[in-house]
Amino acid sequence: MTDFVDILEDEDPFETAGLRLTVDLTALTDNWKDMARRSGKARTAAVVKADAYGTGIEDAGQALYMAGARDFFVATVAEGVTLRSYAPEARIFVLSGIWPGTERRFFENDLVPVISSEEQLAFWMAVLAEYGDYPCALHVDTGFNRLGLSMDEAIALADDVSRPASFAPVLVMSHLACGDDHSSAMNKQQLESFRQVSAAYEGIDSSLSASAGIFLGSDYHFDLTRPGIAIYGGEAVNGMKNPMRPVVTAEARIIQVRTVKAGESVSYGRALRLTRDSRLAIVSAGYADGYMRSQSSGGVPLRQTIPQGGQGFVAGRKVPVAGRITMDLTIFDVTDLPDNAVRAGDYVELFGKNILVDDVARSAGTIGYEMLTGIGLRHERRYLLEEE
Numbered sequence: 001m002t003d004f005v006d007i008l009e010d011e012d013p014f015e016t017a018g019l020r021l022t023v024d025l026t027a028l029t030d031n032w033k034d035m036a037r038r039s040g041k042a043r044t045a046a047v048v049k050a051d052a053y054g055t056g057i058e059d060a061g062q063a064l065y066m067a068g069a070r071d072f073f074v075a076t077v078a079e080g081v082t083l084r085s086y087a088p089e090a091r092i093f094v095l096s097g098i099w100p101g102t103e104r105r106f107f108e109n110d111l112v113p114v115i116s117s118e119e120q121l122a123f124w125m126a127v128l129a130e131y132g133d134y135p136c137a138l139h140v141d142t143g144f145n146r147l148g149l150s151m152d153e154a155i156a157l158a159d160d161v162s163r164p165a166s167f168a169p170v171l172v173m174s175h176l177a178c179g180d181d182h183s184s185a186m187n188k189q190q191l192e193s194f195r196q197v198s199a200a201y202e203g204i205d206s207s208l209s210a211s212a213g214i215f216l217g218s219d220y221h222f223d224l225t226r227p228g229i230a231i232y233g234g235e236a237v238n239g240m241k242n243p244m245r246p247v248v249t250a251e252a253r254i255i256q257v258r259t260v261k262a263g264e265s266v267s268y269g270r271a272l273r274l275t276r277d278s279r280l281a282i283v284s285a286g287y288a289d290g291y292m293r294s295q296s297s298g299g300v301p302l303r304q305t306i307p308q309g310g311q312g313f314v315a316g317r318k319v320p321v322a323g324r325i326t327m328d329l330t331i332f333d334v335t336d337l338p339d340n341a342v343r344a345g346d347y348v349e350l351f352g353k354n355i356l357v358d359d360v361a362r363s364a365g366t367i368g369y370e371m372l373t374g375i376g377l378r379h380e381r382r383y384l385l386e387e388e
């Protein structure tokens with residue numbers, strides 16, 4: 001019995017996982033350094049919201065911190081609290097701002113709220129009146145119409161002599177709506193608007209650009225840039241060759257390889273009818289894991305507009321998804337591979353170095369961001385880090 005338990009304990013869950021992710025932390029930090037170079041004189045933050053775009057905020061946050069990042073953006077207080085232990089000296093901005101009842105967590109973890117509405121501002125002033133000095137950031141809307149004080153509110157606030165002396169913004173920021181489209185006139189318009197805001201807050205750092213905006217050039221960099229997707233290897237700018245290194249590899253295990261005769265059908269709704277004798281690899285990842293059903297080879301509305309369904313990569317080749325993707329399982333057509341090239345237990349790359357996450361996303365009708373952040377909770381994860 002004891003021997004048996006020992007064997008069980010030796011097992012590496014990564015080696016047998018149905019779905020597994022490999023996160024290359026060296027590629028991640030290289031990408032961050034690349035964005036820092038492209039940001040010129042501006043300081044470069046790291047955006048680590050949504051569990052660092054699905055890569056794991058603890059490991060990714062720590063690696064970025066070790067690589068020199070000292071400004072971080074998270075979406076929620078909880079993310080900020082988690083990050084704090086891995087980035088002890090960093091400034092951590094919380095994009096969703098502050099709510100009554102969360103002050104303590106901000107103070108105890110030294111988190112900086114990003115104030116982005118009149119209500120939040122009023123609450124923040126009340127907090128300052130009670131507790132004294134504490135930094136904050138101000139988010140100003142320059143046309144996105146998501147979060148942010150209006151330009152008028154922000155500029156009036158800058159000149160407001162009656163505001164409490166303890167009100168101490170350390171950053172004014174805004175966000176581009178069309179940074180990924182370098183031909184859009186919206187970028188210039190937002191730039192001009194943000195310049196007015198930045199001028200009203202002279203002496204306080206300003207920040208406009210996420211990944212895409214960094215590629216728009218130095219006019220857009222101001223004092224601090226906020227790259228997210230690019231450091232995770234994703235595509236930031238439409239139609240531009242992606243210069244970043246892939247960071248995440250997602251692989252699913254083949255549970256079974258089966259032979260099927262021409263004329264038979266595959267998966268729900270018989271969405272695929274085989275026109276030749278085929279070999280199918282059934283892998284252990286499905287839409288419940290974030291491998292989206294919209295990538296099915298047929299039987300989903302998207303195939304009427306984007307003909308090509310998803311593809312995997314195994315034994316040195318791309319193989320198409322066959323039929324509908326199901327909750328826990330996806331079927332790949334491996335007929336074109338040599339006999340015995342794949343077996344149960346082998347892994348099919350869902351995205352990574354051979355199939356870029358943005359290409360997978362396109363066949364699902366979405367963007368790399370959604371693919372990365374959607375990869376579910378059922379995977380095992382492994383981190384790679386080259387020793388310097």
Ligand SMILES: *Cc1c(COP(=O)(O)O)cnc(C)c1O
Nearest residue numbers: 047175210211226227228229230
């Ligand atoms: C998510 C986000 C970023 C990072 O955007 P990427 O496109 O991933 O680089 C920067 N700033 C704000 C306000 C964000 O919400």
